Every structure is written in C-alpha cells, then in structure tokens.
Amino acid sequence: MAILITGGAGFIGSHAAVELLNNGYDIVVIDSLSNSQMESVHRIQELTGKEFPFYEVDLVNKVQADEIFHYHPIEAVMHFAGLKAVGESREIPLKYYNNNITGTLNLCEVMAKHNVKNLVFSSSATVYGNPNSVPVVESFPLTVTNPYGRTKLMIEEILRDLHVSDSSWRIAILRYFNPIGAHESGRIGESPNGIPNNLMPYITQVAIGQREHLQVFGSDYGTHDGTGIRDYIHVVDLVKGHLKALQYLERNEGVEAFNLGTGKGYSVLDLVHNFSEVTSREIPYQVVPRRVGDIGICYANPEKAKNLLGWQAEKGLKEMCQDSWRWQTSNPNGYNIAVKQ
Ligand code: UFG
16 A cells, blocks of 8 residues: 655655655655656655656646556555745636645545545645734634635635545644755755745855845844744654654544644744854845735644644754755755756
8 A cells, every 4th residue: 555645746745755765655656747846756766765656647637636546556645736835826826726726626536536535734834824822723713815825724624524524534734834954865855946935945045146145024023133933844854744644544533733843933034044053154135125925923832743643843943954055055956957966
C-alpha cells in the first residue's frame, strides 16, 4: 500500500516525499508541474536512493486522477497540490477556485470511489484571518480576507461535510504557519517563480546579490520593533508533523484540525538579523508602507498537535536560516537551470 502525495514536486510536498521514503513508506507522487519542476522529483530520488511512480497529473482532470487509484493500491493521501499566492489570488480568483476547490472535489470523489478515506490536508493559518489574540488556538473563529484563504477555508468546510455524510473518513487538517528552511542536504528547497512573495526567499535572493534590497512592509505594527511577527517553522519539522498526522489517522476516525507552528513569533527584523548573524551577510533593507491585507501578529499555540499527534517543532530560527541559505547558495536559480551533478 502506498501514500499518494499530490503536489509532491513542490516545496513542502517534496520534503514530505523524502520523509515518507526515509521512514519506509511507499509513495506515489502526482504534480501538475504548473508551479514546480521535474528536477525536484529527481532530487527526491537522489536523496533517498529510492524510485517511485511519478505522474504529471492535474487534479482538475478527474479522469487522470481516477487512473492513479486504478493503477496503485493507495491507502492514504497527503494533499499538497494547490495555488498559494495571496496577491495573485486576488487578480485571478476563478483560477484559484477552480484549481484548489475543483481539484480537491475531484480528489475526494475518486478517493471515495476507490474506498480510500484517509486524508491529510494542507491548510493554512490564513484561515484565522487577523486573530484577536495570540497565540492562535484551533478553536478560534475562522475568517478569511482573500480568495486563496477562502479556498483553504472552503475546503476545510467541504471536508467536514464529507465526514458528516460518511463517518468512515479520517481527515487531518494541518494549518501551517510560515514554513521556511530546506532539507539539510541543500538539494531540495523552495524555488519561487519570479519575484518571491514570501520573506525568506526574498532575503536569500538579496543575500546572494540577485536583488538589491529587501522591502520591509510596514514598521508601525504594535510589535517590539514595529514590523510584522510570524511563526516561522522549518519545513522538515512541518513534514514530520504530516507523518504524525498519518499515524494519528490510523488510530482515530473523524476530522481534526491542528496548528503546525513553533509557538514562537519573530518579527521581520528579527529574521533579518538572525539571518545576517548566521550567514555573515548584510541584508540591506528599506521600510515601505504595509502590504495590503497583511496582519500584524500571528503565531501558533501548538499544544493540540503536541498532545494528540505527539509532535512538536524542534529546529530553531538559526537552523532555518542556515538551511535556507545552503539551499540558495547551492542552487542560485532554484531548480530553473539546475544541472544534475
Ligand atoms: N514581508 C516583508 N517583505 C517582503 C515579504 C514579506 O516585509 O518582501 C513581511 C510581511 O509583511 C510579513 C512577513 O514578512 O510580516 C511574512 O510575510 P510572508 O509573505 O513570508 O508570509 P505571510 O505571513 O504574509 O503569508 C504566509 C503565506 C500565506 C499564508 C499566510 C498565513 O505565504 O500563504 O502566511 O498563514 F496565507
């Protein structure tokens, strides 16, 4: 029996693939390659020394999704596939709704058809909107402010309805805080297309000289230095949480949401300073107005994951900076012109 990884060529999916293979699981990977590269699949194989089936499949195509379940005995699905850029989702909402919602509906339909009812879903802390207080607990009210976030929240609700209709589904909804870092080998990591939206890839591109300076979006938040605070979590810790969730589903029916964060908040400038210290690189920056839609402070209360999954993040900010930097320096252009060594 195998675990199906959707979006397995992407940043988090590729790390999950390595973790699953290293823990003795068989996997099948699908990815539309619309926002990822085949090279990452080669690197997963290189890192683990294991072969696995890969299919270029877009979940919007239900026939193709169905075929995967015909060809392979799947026992559970880790569902990473989806579009994820907040700004872009405001420009092309229909594409986000079609890709994320239709893709997930198709996936659930073919899973039900083949009697595969164990699902680990990638959600996001974005479903908490602008939380009234921190740390954020899973029972907080859910609200979203952009189409990307709305797709995550809608899918959470769809999955709950699915479970109401058929209680044999076992679903873990994992709400990610801010995943950064990379595999310690420097062989897989985040490979953004064009100008990075997120803070860490932007910092590493400034550090390597591809961008002149970082723009710090706002210094008038109610935080110790005025810049926004987030809960940065190492991607390897994050994917270890997925394995724990998978094991939890073996023991428990139902739908359960979990925060995957460290419980610690760092500001934009905290991250910049830690990165500079670890890498001995100056990060020139300019403070500019707040980015539309950004919130001031968001970090997790990760107790539920600790108590029910037996998981907690282990890697600190320095390791996250070191590993992000190793990835950037060994792959200056991500996977784009990567030459296999
Ligand atoms: N920031 C900058 N300059 C940049 C990029 C970001 O100052 O060039 C700041 C932001 O204002 C924010 C912090 O760095 O204070 C982190 O920003 P990111 O874009 O890295 O992450 P966000 O918290 O804004 O968004 C992330 C994910 C979203 C998800 C959201 C909530 O990218 O997908 O967390 O979980 F919806």
